[in-house]
Amino acid sequence: MAEVHSPQSAVDVSTMTAIVAPQYGPSSVLRTETVDRPTPRADEILVRVRAAAVSQGDLHLLTGTPYLLRLGFGLRRPKDRIIGHDLAGDVLAVGSEVTGFRPGDTVFGAVDSGAFAEYVCVPEQRLALVPAGLGIEEAAAVPDxxxxxxxxxxxxxxxxxxxxxxxxxxxxxxxxxxxxxxxxxxxxxxxxxxxxxxxxxxxxxxxxxxxxxxxxxxxxxxxxxxxxxxxxxxxxxxxxxxxxxxxxxxxxxxxxxxxxxxxxxxxxxxxxxxxxxxxxxxxxLMRPRRADLEFLAGLAADGKLRPLIEKRYPLARAAAAVQHLADGHAEGKTVIVV
Missing domain, CATH: 3.40.50.720 (NAD(P)-binding Rossmann-like Domain)
Structure with a gap:
């Protein structure tokens, strides 16, 4: 078990709200549930999610298509029930091996799943600091x-x-x-x-x-x-x-x-x-890399990168956000505000 450094005010928090996919299917299968809050491993960071973005990868994992994906993500139902790849938020706690971040940092990055929730654990190499001048919702739109x-x-x-x-x-x-x-x-x-x-x-x-x-x-x-x-x-x-x-x-x-x-x-x-x-x-074939997140953060800091966000939805309406992308012809990014 990793040593976790966390603000005292957060120690007693054991549950969170998350968007869960109990089975493969369209956006209508998504449910809002109260689940256990994750605990970071030694190389992970616990992030309080403030915004998340919907990506095509979310649609593939939600629907389980193409079916070959199910060989790695669950044959009958998703192994990772909480969907979502892209996020931005605040560092709440860090594992014992984390050296680049500390509680209170505002970060953005990508996970394999779990971003459509109040909290998520993210490997250190999948995060970067949000640059000055980039809003939290804009930062969430960047990673994938x-x-x-x-x-x-x-x-x-x-x-x-x-x-x-x-x-x-x-x-x-x-x-x-x-x-x-x-x-x-x-x-x-x-x-x-x-x-x-x-x-x-x-x-x-x-x-x-x-x-x-x-x-x-x-x-x-x-x-x-x-x-x-x-x-x-x-x-x-x-x-x-x-x-x-x-x-x-x-x-x-x-x-x-x-x-x-x-x-x-x-x-x-x-x-x-x-x-x-x-x-x-x-x-x-995109591979998430911290160096690339930092490169994009640099472009944003220089005023060369401002994401186009078409629609924003609250976490409770995450299914509607996913459906907007699934309908096709979405313009820019769709963001979920947590």
């Missing part, structure tokens, strides 16, 4: 989508200043961060979205906006150094067509593929195609 966009553009796409990037699916959670990060990296950003999102996408700083309801980016004749595909609704041929000869196609692992295998077939096709072209065809 921000790190996905950052790793997709900077690490996988190797986007550099002076290059051009096309973002397919620019109005969603990851897409809006990709616009901000692309600009921060010094690139010329072209964003693809529907008509109702054009104004919001422009407000984030996109240099060019393609309304896919009236224009086909594959037929534009323009070419890009990097294409970040967050939708998976176009063929590899169309995507390669708009790349420069040495361009990079970065494919989100969320590409569609049915409820059984999900994107597995698409992923195999991407990897196989990469063997036979001078262009680079790569998959995007």
């Amino acid at each position: 989508s921000g790190m996905t966009a950052l790793q997709g553009l900077r690490d996988v796409g190797q986007l550099r200043a002076g290059q051009s990037v096309l973002i397919n699916g620019a109005s969603g959670g990851v897409g809006t961060f990709a616009i901000l990060i692309g600009k921060a990296l010094g690139a010329e950003v072209t964003a693809v979205c529907s008509t109702r999102h054009v104004a919001a996408v422009r407000s984030l700083g996109a240099d060019h906006v393609i309304d896919y309801t009236t224009e086909d980016f594959a037929m534009s004749g323009r070419h890009y150094d990097v294409l970040l595909d967050l939708v998976g609704n176009r063929s590899l041929r169309d995507c390669r067509k708009v790349l420069t000869p040495k361009g990079v196609f970065v494919s989100s692992a969320g590409a569609p593929g049915g409820n059984w295998a999900g994107p597995v077939i698409w992923m195999a096709k991407v990897l196989l195609t990469n063997l036979f072209t001078s262009q680079r065809i790569a998959l995007l």
Whole structure:
């Protein structure tokens, strides 16, 4: 058992309110329950959650699709009943091996599950300090989508200043961060979205906006150094067509593929195609890293990163927040205020 350093006022608190998924299914299966408050292990931090954000990963774990996920997360029902990945809040207690944080710090980060609750235990390497000037709800919106966009553009796409990037699916959670990060990296950003999102996408700083309801980016004749595909609704041929000869196609692992295998077939096709072209065809599989959270915090501190939050819900209405994302066409991030 880890030694826990905690304010005296919190010692007697043993329960909390949490959003629980007793079974796989749509947002309607979610329940608000009183459960035991977690205790941090030696390398963990107990955070009092003040805000959490809904991500596509939450939908996959809630519905248990693609079904292959259930091999790791529970065959008949979720092993981790409390859902939620992204959070921001205050450090309440720390495990004996934690050195980078102390009670009272305001932090943001990502967990595998458990963020839709009043308290959650988070590994130290999954957290960073909230920078000055970034609101707590904005901070909660950053981790999953921000790190996905950052790793997709900077690490996988190797986007550099002076290059051009096309973002397919620019109005969603990851897409809006990709616009901000692309600009921060010094690139010329072209964003693809529907008509109702054009104004919001422009407000984030996109240099060019393609309304896919009236224009086909594959037929534009323009070419890009990097294409970040967050939708998976176009063929590899169309995507390669708009790349420069040495361009990079970065494919989100969320590409569609049915409820059984999900994107597995698409992923195999991407990897196989990469063997036979001078262009680079790569998959995007985000891995949470403290260094990336700190990089994003630095952008926010410099005024280069402000999340777009479309809707806010109280914790008691977490199911409605999840359903808003599940309905599709959400703009930016959806945040739960705890």
